[in-house]
Amino acid sequence: QVQLVESGGGLVQPGGSLRLSCVASGTIFSIDAMGWYRQAPGKQRELVAVIISGRSANYVDSVKGRFTISTDNAKKAVYLQMSSLKPEDTAVYYCNALYLGKTYWGQGTQVTVSS
Numbered sequence: 001q002v003q004l005v006e007s008g009g010g011l012v013q014p015g016g017s018l019r020l021s022c023v024a025s026g027t028i029f030s031i032d033a034m035g036w037y038r039q040a041p042g043k044q045r046e047l048v049a050v051i052i053s054g055r056s057a058n059y060v061d062s063v064k065g066r067f068t069i070s071t072d073n074a075k076k077a078v079y080l081q082m083s084s085l086k087p088e089d090t091a092v093y094y095c096n097a098l099y100l101g102k103t104y105w106g107q108g109t110q111v112t113v114s115s
Helices: none
Strands: 002-009 011-014 016-027 033-039 046-052 055-059 065-074 078-082 091-099 101-105 107-114
Touching: 002 091, 002 101, 016 033, 016 091, 016 107, 033 065, 046 065, 046 078, 055 065, 065 101, 078 091
Parallel strands: 011 107
Antiparallel strands: 002 016, 016 078, 033 046, 033 091, 046 055, 065 078, 091 101, 091 107
């Protein structure tokens, strides 16, 4: 069983930055993939960024060049550094992990970009 706990959301002005953190707990040896999804009001949940096997990172086109995903294997954590934030980045951001063929989700953290 894997538990994911996110932190770091909040209110930020357009052009600002935020860093989201997600820490996994439980009996874990190595996580196959960790990533971030987001869901805006009235929209479907979408993949923002993912790291597979701690190496290759992929991003949705709308965040390329602005967001950076990284992991700390020792801490079993994944981070999302978000810069040049736009109002359209406003959403609930969810941490996601794939481990032994099962998908796990965090509880979500709200990110609001507004002046």
